[in-house]
Amino acid sequence: MSLPAGARSILDAAASLFSRTGFDAVSLSEIASRAGVCKANIFHHFDSKEALYLDVMREACKCHAEFAEQLLLEPLSSTEKLLRLVEFEFHDMFENEARTQLIFREVLNAGSGKGREIAENIFQRNCNAVIALFQEGVDRGEFRSELDPGIAAWMLGASEMMFFQNRNILSHMPGMGNATVPAEYAAKVVKTLLYGLLPDNADGVAVDAAQFQRKPT
Amino acid sequence: MSLPAGARSILDAAASLFSRTGFDAVSLSEIASRAGVCKANIFHHFDSKEALYLDVMREACKCHAEFAEQLLLEPLSSTEKLLRLVEFEFHDMFENEARTQLIFREVLNAGSGKGREIAENIFQRNCNAVIALFQEGVDRGEFRSELDPGIAAWMLGASEMMFFQNRNILSHMPGMGNATVPAEYAAKVVKTLLYGLLPDNADGVAVDAAQFQRKPT
DNA sequence: CTACTGACTGACCGGACGGTTAGTCATTCT
DNA sequence: AGAATGACTAACCGTCCGGTCAGTCAGTAG
Numbered sequence: 132m133s134l135p136a137g138a139r140s141i142l143d144a145a146a147s148l149f150s151r152t153g154f155d156a157v158s159l160s161e162i163a164s165r166a167g168v169c170k171a172n173i174f175h176h177f178d179s180k181e182a183l184y185l186d187v188m189r190e191a192c193k194c195h196a197e198f199a200e201q202l203l204l205e206p207l208s209s210t211e212k213l214l215r216l217v218e219f220e221f222h223d224m225f226e227n228e229a230r231t232q233l234i235f236r237e238v239l240n241a242g243s244g245k246g247r248e249i250a251e252n253i254f255q256r257n258c259n260a261v262i263a264l265f266q267e268g269v270d271r272g273e274f275r276s277e278l279d280p281g282i283a284a285w286m287l288g289a290s291e292m293m294f295f296q297n298r299n300i301l302s303h304m305p306g307m308g309n310a311t312v313p314a315e316y317a318a319k320v321v322k323t324l325l326y327g328l329l330p331d332n333a334d335g336v337a338v339d340a341a342q343f344q345r346k347p348t
Numbered sequence: 349m350s351l352p353a354g355a356r357s358i359l360d361a362a363a364s365l366f367s368r369t370g371f372d373a374v375s376l377s378e379i380a381s382r383a384g385v386c387k388a389n390i391f392h393h394f395d396s397k398e399a400l401y402l403d404v405m406r407e408a409c410k411c412h413a414e415f416a417e418q419l420l421l422e423p424l425s426s427t428e429k430l431l432r433l434v435e436f437e438f439h440d441m442f443e444n445e446a447r448t449q450l451i452f453r454e455v456l457n458a459g460s461g462k463g464r465e466i467a468e469n470i471f472q473r474n475c476n477a478v479i480a481l482f483q484e485g486v487d488r489g490e491f492r493s494e495l496d497p498g499i500a501a502w503m504l505g506a507s508e509m510m511f512f513q514n515r516n517i518l519s520h521m522p523g524m525g526n527a528t529v530p531a532e533y534a535a536k537v538v539k540t541l542l543y544g545l546l547p548d549n550a551d552g553v554a555v556d557a558a559q560f561q562r563k564p565t
Numbered sequence: 566c567t568a569c570t571g572a573c574t575g576a577c578c579g580g581a582c583g584g585t586t587a588g589t590c591a592t593t594c595t
Numbered sequence: 596a597g598a599a600t601g602a603c604t605a606a607c608c609g610t611c612c613g614g615t616c617a618g619t620c621a622g623t624a625g
Contacts, residue, residue, distance in 0.1 A: 281523040324503075343435045574620100579613100589602105591600105595599100
């Protein structure tokens with residue numbers, strides 16, 4: 132905490148406002164008034180609006196993504212690790228909604244965001260750890276040998292992100308039942324991932340990329 | 349096409365610009381100059397910037413989401429329908445990038461978007477059709493009876509959306525292999541969904557929501 | 566006391582924004 | 596011919612934005 136109190140309150144106000152509506156929609160006057168400080172003072176502590184935003188992003192990303200890396204080292208089955216990972220991520224996501232929103236926004240607006248590179252970094256780190264977890268499961272024979280760990284990690288991440296981003300409209304969607312509650316949703320996603328769509332007695336279905344190529348019309 | 353040529357070109361220019369950078373980051377002067385029209389003329393055809401945006405959204409949503417509804421009626425196995433659905437959606441998504449981007453942005457910024465309700469509508473319609481497809485598979489015994497069709501549809505949609513939104517950074521992610529190509533990605537997602545993570549000979553793993561509840565610390 | 570420093574402020578700047586106004590011009594209706 | 600209409604424009608308006616600047620004030624080192 133080498134920050135002066137003023138800078139601290141500016142950073143906090145900015146984080147809260149930026150997370151709600153993004154960079155463009157937040158004005159410096161808003162930030163200043165919420166921080167209880169005059170607008171010019173922001174420029175005393177930060178070089179520009181963009182620099183402030185980047186500092187906010189950096190701080191939001193700092194303390195993230197260590198859990199998955201640590202989890203890998205523990206003496207558990209891969210399935211058990213998966214369960215704990217999902218439990219942690221759904222927990223953490225809502226514990227720090229503003230932080231999560233900030234990172235997700237940058238990742239999802241992948242094309243143009245100012246803090247994209249910062250957000251991408253933690254996103255990649257997280258993703259790599261989860262991929263390693265699935266890879267371990269495959270190596271141990273706990274997961275099916277044809278499984279692509281990258282895809283599995285990506286699908287899990289996508290399902291989590293979509294839940295967070297759309298939890299408000301999820302309840303308006305018919306057919307989603309009680310999956311609007313984080314724990315219910317998490318359980319169902321994990322179950323679907325583990326067991327897949329096909330019943331045990333089903334014949335195999337051949338699936339390869341050629342089927343998804345654009346057909347000549 | 350009862351629209352005057354001027355209004356048409358404004359609508360087209362606006363669609364292209366809004367899809368790239370969103371509502372706030374596009375100015376009316378930009379739209380006007382790209383449409384080859386003076387700014388005031390925009391107000392001759394549209395009531396306000398927001399009204400123009402809503403018209404753009406409405407048009408983008410109009411011709412969407414009929415495919416899935418029609419697919420349901422065809423005499424095919426549910427797995428086959430799933431394959432065709434995914435093939436179509438990955439095809440269509442990139443055929444109409446601007447339109448897709450518009451809709452996804454509104455859906456993902458679920459909190460605050462101006463055209464959210466319009467985008468939600470087509471999103472829900474699409475989702476319902478896919479849920480029905482999975483439900484049919486369960487009813488027919490083609491898919492596992494414990495499967496939640498809502499969750500399956502949601503996971504599929506999430507995986508597709510995440511691919512579209514992050515295709516640019518996907519290639520920078522180690523461990524994703526050739527899944528940066530749409531068809532490869534699609535095939536791997538479908539395979540993972542169909543077969544799940546666990547090998548056929550695996551013991552069942554109990555998964556329920558209680559495991560994902562926040563534990564007291 | 567003086568000199569200096571860093572936190573902080575009110576007043577201001579140029580520019581871009583969304584939106585308005587008065588008016589031009591070609592076409593069509595009577 | 597003349598009235599009316601709809602497409603279109605140049606010039607303009609008030610507002611708010613990000614950013615600047617001159618200066619106040621408390622603390623503190625010499």
